[in-house]
Amino acid sequence: xxxxxxxxxxxxxxxxxxxxxxxxxxxxxxxxxxxxxxxxxxxxxxxxxxxxxxxxxxxxxxxxxxxxxxxxxxxxxxxxxxxxxxxxxxxxxxxxxxxxxxxxxxxxxxxxxxxxxxxxxxxxxxxxxxxxxxxxxxxxxxxxxxxxxxxxxxxxxxxxxxxxxxxxxxxxxxxxxxxxxxxxxxxxxxxxxxxxxxxxxxxxxxxxxxxxxxxxxxxxxxxx
Amino acid sequence: xxxxxxxxxxxxxxxxxxxxxxxxxxxxxxxxxxxxxxxxxxxxxxxxxxxxxxxxxxxxxxxxxxxxxxxxxxxxxxxxxxxxxxxxxxxxxxxxxxxxxxxxxxxxxxxxxxxxxxxxxxxxxxxxxxxxxxxxxxxxxxxxxxxxxxxxxxxxxxxxxxxxxxxxxxxxxxxxxxxxxxxxxxxxxxxxxxxxxxxxxxxxxxxxxxxxxxx
Numbered sequence: 001x002x003x004x005x006x007x008x009x010x011x012x013x014x015x016x017x018x019x020x021x022x023x024x025x026x027x028x029x030x031x032x033x034x035x036x037x038x039x040x041x042x043x044x045x046x047x048x049x050x051x052x053x054x055x056x057x058x059x060x061x062x063x064x065x066x067x068x069x070x071x072x073x074x075x076x077x078x079x080x081x082x083x084x085x086x087x088x089x090x091x092x093x094x095x096x097x098x099x100x101x102x103x104x105x106x107x108x109x110x111x112x113x114x115x116x117x118x119x120x121x122x123x124x125x126x127x128x129x130x131x132x133x134x135x136x137x138x139x140x141x142x143x144x145x146x147x148x149x150x151x152x153x154x155x156x157x158x159x160x161x162x163x164x165x166x167x168x169x170x171x172x173x174x175x176x177x178x179x180x181x182x183x184x185x186x187x188x189x190x191x192x193x194x195x196x197x198x199x200x201x202x203x204x205x206x207x208x209x210x211x212x213x214x215x216x217x218x219x220x221x222x223x224x
Numbered sequence: 225x226x227x228x229x230x231x232x233x234x235x236x237x238x239x240x241x242x243x244x245x246x247x248x249x250x251x252x253x254x255x256x257x258x259x260x261x262x263x264x265x266x267x268x269x270x271x272x273x274x275x276x277x278x279x280x281x282x283x284x285x286x287x288x289x290x291x292x293x294x295x296x297x298x299x300x301x302x303x304x305x306x307x308x309x310x311x312x313x314x315x316x317x318x319x320x321x322x323x324x325x326x327x328x329x330x331x332x333x334x335x336x337x338x339x340x341x342x343x344x345x346x347x348x349x350x351x352x353x354x355x356x357x358x359x360x361x362x363x364x365x366x367x368x369x370x371x372x373x374x375x376x377x378x379x380x381x382x383x384x385x386x387x388x389x390x391x392x393x394x395x396x397x398x399x400x401x402x403x404x405x406x407x408x409x410x411x412x413x414x415x416x417x418x419x420x421x422x423x424x425x426x427x428x429x430x431x432x433x434x435x436x437x438x439x
Contacts, residue, residue, distance in 0.1 A: 021332075061286060
């Protein structure tokens with residue numbers, strides 16, 4: 001876990017409130033869930049706003065239920081009881097890479113996805129995991145040790161959760177468990193740590209915008 | 225069934241108009257809910273479960289409808305959540321969270337699950353997302369009794385000025401963005417942001433201070 005700082009880097013208070021209210025996109029919710037899985041000591045921070053929401057729920061204005069709501073619920077519980085069957089996920093668990101947080105593994109299992117790395121430039125591989133109708137992309141990036149990523153900005157927001165290894169962005173060090181947010185207002189370059197490959201889970205709203213025209217030329221080919 | 229029932233005593237109510245929501249003292253159900261869940265866990269008491277369902281189902285349905293779900297879909301999701309409450313009752317730990325926080329989290333996660341399906345993407349199981357905060361045993365605050373922390377938040381919430389509580393209600397319960405709250409209430413967006421950030425900061429500080437005091 002993090003060595004450069006005592007607590008992993010996460011999103012700000014406004015984003016935490018959105019996470020609690022359920023108003024983040026599902027991909028970003030998944031990213032935060034993965035971070036909480038990797039960094040249990042962040043969970044109380046995430047829990048704070050849920051306590052507020054729970055307290056508000058207790059005395060919130062109710063909506064009218066259908067007349068048969070409770071009888072349908074009763075029938076549902078009886079049916080669930082009769083259909084109860086033991087399940088085993090041991091075989092799936094055995095195939096999960098050790099760097100993959102459990103919520104992501106579960107997402108991939110339910111989505112029927114396999115990890116398929118494809119080259120996305122020199123020293124970089126990408127595994128696409130999904131795209132939603134809001135224009136967001138979810139994918140993994142694996143970069144070789146010591147790799148410099150040229151100066152670039154972003155089209156829209158980009159959230160990066162470091163799953164293993166680390167990198168430096170400007171003066172800021174990011175290690176496994178840290179969540180790095182960028183948007184179109186930020187231009188930066190990165191350098192992957194020398195001591196091993198870096199694997200990150202990324203949600204973005206658009207592709208990178210490289211400062212170098214030559215890199216922009218090749219960008220459609222590499223796909224990032 | 226799109227309509228909402230009349231306001232109950234002690235309820236916090238948003239308004240479709242620019243009239244500020246009415247906010248009164250929170251009655252607090254934590255002890256009652258805990259007792260009901262204890263009966264569900266220890267003796268599979270269906271009456272106790274039904275009492276919880278009768279109170280929370282209409283409010284969870286309202287929460288979902290505020291997020292744009294239809295009447296039927298909202299009830300389906302609430303049924304899924306309540307079925308999970310019954311099936312997973314043994315995993316409820318009142319020392320970690322109040323029932324209202326637990327069932328709120330399950331509903332939010334089930335709704336996210338629903339949204340993923342709607343986006344043609346497969347879900348992450350709600351049970352996996354629950355452990356966002358339901359398993360803090362190995363945290364820095366391993367000794368924290370989260371239910372007591374929740375009560376501290378509830379107490380602090382009760383002391384907030386009505387206008388701040390109204391903003392929290394609109395943000396958390398109705399799921400409105402800052403700009404939508406500004407439009408709804410006729411209050412400047414900067415004021416909306418400060419009325420949400422200030423009480424949240426106060427509540428988080430309360431919680432952090434409480435956690436530091438817990439051995």
